[in-house]
Amino acid sequence: MTSNDITSTLGSFELVDEAISKESDKSAYNWQPTHWLKFPVPENYDLSTPPWIRPEQVPLSFVGINVVDVENSKILPSMTVKLKNGKIESISKSVASHMQEKGWESINGQGLFLSPGLIDVHTHFTASPGQPNGQLVPSSETQTALAATHVLKGMLWRGFTTVRDVGGANRHYKNATEQWLIPGPRIFQGGPVMSQTGGHGDDGADSDKPITGCCSSNGTGRDSVVVDGVEECTRAARKMMRAGADHIKICSSGGVASPTDKLDSEQFTVAEIKAICDVVRMMVTAHCFTSPAARNAIEGGIGGIEHGHLLDEDTLKLMAKKNIHLTPTLIVQELLSKPPYESMIPIQSREKLKLVINGGYKVIKKAHELGVNIGFGTDCFNSMQNVQLSEFDLRKKVLNDDVILKQATINGAKILGMQGKIGIIQEGAFADLLLLSANPLEDVSIFNEPHKFVKGIVKDGRVVRSELRDLRVEVPLV
Numbered sequence: 313m314t315s316n317d318i319t320s321t322l323g324s325f326e327l328v329d330e331a332i333s334k335e336s337d338k339s340a341y342n343w344q345p346t347h348w349l350k351f352p353v354p355e356n357y358d359l360s361t362p363p364w365i366r367p368e369q370v371p372l373s374f375v376g377i378n379v380v381d382v383e384n385s386k387i388l389p390s391m392t393v394k395l396k397n398g399k400i401e402s403i404s405k406s407v408a409s410h411m412q413e414k415g416w417e418s419i420n421g422q423g424l425f426l427s428p429g430l431i432d433v434h435t436h437f438t439a440s441p442g443q444p445n446g447q448l449v450p451s452s453e454t455q456t457a458l459a460a461t462h463v464l465k466g467m468l469w470r471g472f473t474t475v476r477d478v479g480g481a482n483r484h485y486k487n488a489t490e491q492w493l494i495p496g497p498r499i500f501q502g503g504p505v506m507s508q509t510g511g512h513g514d515d516g517a518d519s520d521k522p523i524t525g526c527c528s529s530n531g532t533g534r535d536s537v538v539v540d541g542v543e544e545c546t547r548a549a550r551k552m553m554r555a556g557a558d559h560i561k562i563c564s565s566g567g568v569a570s571p572t573d574k575l576d577s578e579q580f581t582v583a584e585i586k587a588i589c590d591v592v593r594m595m596v597t598a599h600c601f602t603s604p605a606a607r608n609a610i611e612g613g614i615g616g617i618e619h620g621h622l623l624d625e626d627t628l629k630l631m632a633k634k635n636i637h638l639t640p641t642l643i644v645q646e647l648l649s650k651p652p653y654e655s656m657i658p659i660q661s662r663e664k665l666k667l668v669i670n671g672g673y674k675v676i677k678k679a680h681e682l683g684v685n686i687g688f689g690t691d692c693f694n695s696m697q698n699v700q701l702s703e704f705d706l707r708k709k710v711l712n713d714d715v716i717l718k719q720a721t722i723n724g725a726k727i728l729g730m731q732g733k734i735g736i737i738q739e740g741a742f743a744d745l746l747l748l749s750a751n752p753l754e755d756v757s758i759f760n761e762p763h764k765f766v767k768g769i770v771k772d773g774r775v776v777r778s779e780l781r782d783l784r785v786e787v788p789l790v
């Protein structure tokens with residue numbers, strides 16, 4: 313059966329399609345929450361279920377579509393992929409009868425490519441745009457949460473079906489997108505960043521240290537917690553576990569935006585880092601630019617390095633050997649080096665910035681050659697959120713397209729402990745998918761032209777964006 317055979321049979325199925333559409337109109341697509349109830353209320357009225365919980369997705373199938381096999385860097389042509397109850401139910405070679413199966417809303421996927429949804433493992437979605445001069449300005453917890461609903465919709469609109477927040481978010485955001493209270497990506501969160509006094513995440517509440525940007529704090533004390541000594545580190549880590557953290561993030565070296573902690577400063581002692589890792593026994597990842605600081609963190613037992621732009625070859629070899637993940641963040645550094653964003657960091661930080669920009673490209677290339685698991689991270693905060701997809705273009709300067717797509721899918725899943733569940737198209741995985749009009753294995757920069765190449769976005773089996781006539785949007789991102 314060729315794709316042409318399927319085309320020639322499509323016309324005769326229009327009536328069946330219509331019938332199926334009418335059937336499914338009763339469910340998810342036309343669902344409305346209950347906003348009205350009359351007294352007296354029925355005795356068996358459900359008081360416990362959140363009223364925003366949606367009915368099960370309409371079973372959906374893409375027929376004749378080209379599946380992007382990210383793991384093997386190849387295309388599986390003319391496949392039928394069925395989505396039910398938020399998962400990928402089956403993947404098989406397409407036959408014409410797949411367009412008329414009862415109970416399924418079947419979409420003709422000919423000429424389209426089906427890619428796993430993207431994963432950004434270094435985001436700060438509570439650092440919202442629209443603040444004076446683009447700076448991080450302390451705002452109330454309520455204002456932060458409300459503004460985050462805008463940022464999260466934007467991330468999903470750009471194709472990121474999963475994000476890891478590394479400083480500021482909590483389990484309430486995760487629950488909100490999981491329940492579709494607000495549309496947004498699947499969220500992994502670690503609560504506030506842990507920093508030593510005077511470290512990258514110390515917001516200077518009791519000193520004259522200015523408020524800093526990336527990975528640290530907005531001056532409210534919510535995005536970072538300052539701890540010193542094994543005892544305080546242990547207690548803070550346990551509190552984060554109690555709060556439901558998916559991971560812990562620490563600052564083990566200085567940062568770019570913060571003027572008083574030197575980039576090459578080593579933050580936290582090995583004993584402190586070890587105490588944190590021993591207590592939580594989950595993924596601990598470290599904001600860290602330099603090799604000595606990374607070695608301290610690795611000795612202490614961390615599982616990931618954020619940025620890492622100045623790491624030397626020996627440290628990268630050690631990371632490959634010990635399966636320590638690396639998440640470089642090229643776009644944030646490039647943005648901060650040019651107008652309009654350069655005003656966000658102090659003038660004395662600009663030299664540091666040059667160093668980490670140049671280092672970032674070298675490290676990402678070398679780390680890939682040495683076999684380090686590299687995640688796709690952007691670190692965009694505040695008014696940078698909309699530039700998130702440009703990380704693809706920057707990585708393309710030094711890496712092949714298929715390698716970058718792996719980083720933004722299956723490598724990210726490894727970092728999150730979600731192998732086989734996200735970042736991949738296989739039976740049983742979550743139905744987080746992108747419909748594209750071009751092959752991303754040949755050119756990943758198509759993701760950064762969403763109006764041109766992204767024809768549909770599905771998360772949890774629910775369509776959130778569509779440019780296809782027959783693919784109906786269940787949850788609009790407005």
Ligand SMILES: [Zn+2]
Binds near residue numbers: 526527528567600619
């Ligand atoms: Zn950082």
Ligand SMILES: [Zn+2]
Binds near residue numbers: 478527528691
């Ligand atoms: Zn960061």
